[in-house]
Amino acid sequence: MTASNATAELADYVLSVRPSDLPPPVVREGLRSFVNILGCMLSGSRHAGFAIAERAFEPFAGKPEATVIGRRKRTDAMTAGLLNCLSSSINTYDDTHAQAIIHASGPVAAAALALAERQKVAGADFLTAFTLGVEAACRVSMAVSVPPAKGSIAWSQTGICCGIGAAVAAGKLMALNAHELRRAIGIAACQAAGIRAMHGTMCTALMPAQAAQAGLRAAVLAAQGFTSSEASLEHRYGFVACFAEAGNPQAIAGGLGRHFEILANTYKPYPCGIVIHPMIDAALQLRRQNGLEPPAIDKIAIRANPAALALCDRPAPKDEFEAQVSLQHWVAAALVRGRAGIAEGSQESVRDGAIAALRGRVQVSADANVAPDATHLALALSDGRSLACGIEHALGSKHRPMSDADLTAKFEQLAEGSLAPKAAKDLAAECWRLADLPDAGALARAAA
């Protein structure tokens, strides 16, 4: 392997893989990622921001051939790819590859689901394509953002990398040939977009959604003979050169088939920026162990990894989107409510006077010695007591992962309001059986 062939090696590997070639733990992690993200789509389809996008795109939509997950309607596959990824992301409840800080499943799953309603796709093939797409997105992100690569935190890794993952999954499902898949990767790479300035707005969900559609479009164009650079990732004016101050293109194709980044994928127990999760763990634990109901707190002092401040330091979020990336909001909400679910991220919670008051008492300091999934949280109570809690690994992190049962419970909770409890339970069970289903598209239709 030389770095100079990354695009071709990635494409060739993806096309070579049969379902039985992937090690069982890799298939399992792909399945866990899919179960989690389909639940996120169901939940997100009830979000007000989703309704805006659905309404905006309606006048331009084509033939109703693909399900809008969670909704009683169908639309064209390109629009479905975009909307189903938007819903998967809009509650920031999805999955995370912690090193790359990328949420890869949404764009890849949305593109693959849209295709699975245009052509019949066996569950095992769907799962393989999805898993490889997530793997590709994570690897591309490693190449531009994780040391030895030197990137910029100003890029949205999910935005810029996931179109390539979606193109890989779609191209695999469409059985593109080697040149076509290299070109699909290139077409996706030249549409790669996403800037961090959008955090705290609805665009946080539009960036992955655009990536899903770009990846789908890339595969469709490549299949018709549309050309692009076949070395888009490693080209001197290519993806890695553009998105990294210093790139590590080896991360893209090194050890393909032996080493799997998807094994590091994790699932969110709380619907907010992942760097906030250890703080929520600490807040919930302190409240529970010390009976702080209601909590009377003068000061909250947090030590956290510098990334937490860079991404989520928002002491006074003005709406639910800013709250998604406000560590102050979630620490306060967890302390006040003793929970950290979708309700705690709602507009109503943002305006809750008790939560708002507590947000203003949070002091947070960056400490490079604190790992990204760790934190130290200290409370000064109004009665003079001091309490403290250290979290070594947040719930849902790689070292303390959500169990399959946790994911099933999360799925059923997220489906509430979209599906009847029995239908949600059945759909969750069907999802876990994905590898044995004759038609993956049936899952999308069952999630309508």
Next chain:
Amino acid sequence: MTASNATAELADYVLSVRPSDLPPPVVREGLRSFVNILGCMLSGSRHAGFAIAERAFEPFAGKPEATVIGRRKRTDAMTAGLLNCLSSSINTYDDTHAQAIIHASGPVAAAALALAERQKVAGADFLTAFTLGVEAACRVSMAVSVPPAKGSIAWSQTGICCGIGAAVAAGKLMALNAHELRRAIGIAACQAAGIRAMHGTMCTALMPAQAAQAGLRAAVLAAQGFTSSEASLEHRYGFVACFAEAGNPQAIAGGLGRHFEILANTYKPYPCGIVIHPMIDAALQLRRQNGLEPPAIDKIAIRANPAALALCDRPAPKDEFEAQVSLQHWVAAALVRGRAGIAEGSQESVRDGAIAALRGRVQVSADANVAPDATHLALALSDGRSLACGIEHALGSKHRPMSDADLTAKFEQLAEGSLAPKAAKDLAAECWRLADLPDAGALARAAA
């Protein structure tokens, strides 16, 4: 004006402008840009690469409400926005702001035309919105690519900046309010994409096309209440921070209404990378003045601005797309054929043995003292003679611009094959009267 308000100042200015506010030379340059780009759309709609995209998007297209320029068909406005920009760009015959090396008219015109068929737009309002969109795209590009800004040549300025220009034009036509237009700019900024690795492939035209659609989508989403950062350009993790090593955000809003970048827009007399144009001038001149028919040449020595080598040094283009950015091809083709039009960029010309042989005899050296629109070309003839020619300003450059008559002739030539000669002549005349037309959308329908 402070740099920190660039997005708001740009949006506020755009919304404040009435057609009568723009100085006549600015309106005239906007009109020249539009005439030129509509001709490019007509011509590009006959290109094989365009046919591939048209076929690929067909299954997903919606209600036929907007014209596909040059074709006997209509499609939804989002698809029309994309396709009409693809055709405008696919022959690389469009316009160029030389300092920023950006081709802004295609994405802006395609987005505005698609809207002008959804809602009735007076010609004067259309021209104003189009002109402001081009102005915005050029300014944003100046902010990330022209000194004192320090950018990277690896970014496609047309790809990354023109979605913002398209959003500005579309938002102006849709009469967004100030917050909505700031958000539309943000939505476009978070979809800004384009890498130079794609030069020489069909993606060269897809990048502007994607920008056109992204801009249109941004305005449509913002109008429905979709949120984004309202300071996306100047945000610390925003557009300028992402796309420039050192940004010059002052270029975005400094002197708005007093200084106009669109006055520096130029129109291509040859369908290829603009850095090649002075070399074609020199080749045509030497051939004509010295009666080199057929030319018997041993060696061609060129001194050129370093940008020409960085962008267009391709001694052996393998197809018409690589030929578009091959200085060797165009110098050879101009010497062999005595012309440099669409035929000289065709696949047939790329395979012409006489042209191919001459391409191999081109030696080019970079000289920072040679301006981008200048060159020095020397020929060693087989009979022992040496000939040389210096070009100070290429035809079509800012200092030697295409006249209105040149643009009309170019339009009529580009329309050949799409429209009958009489219809082409009439349409050109209608375009020049754009400011007085009651319905700009009629131009699109007349170009079907």
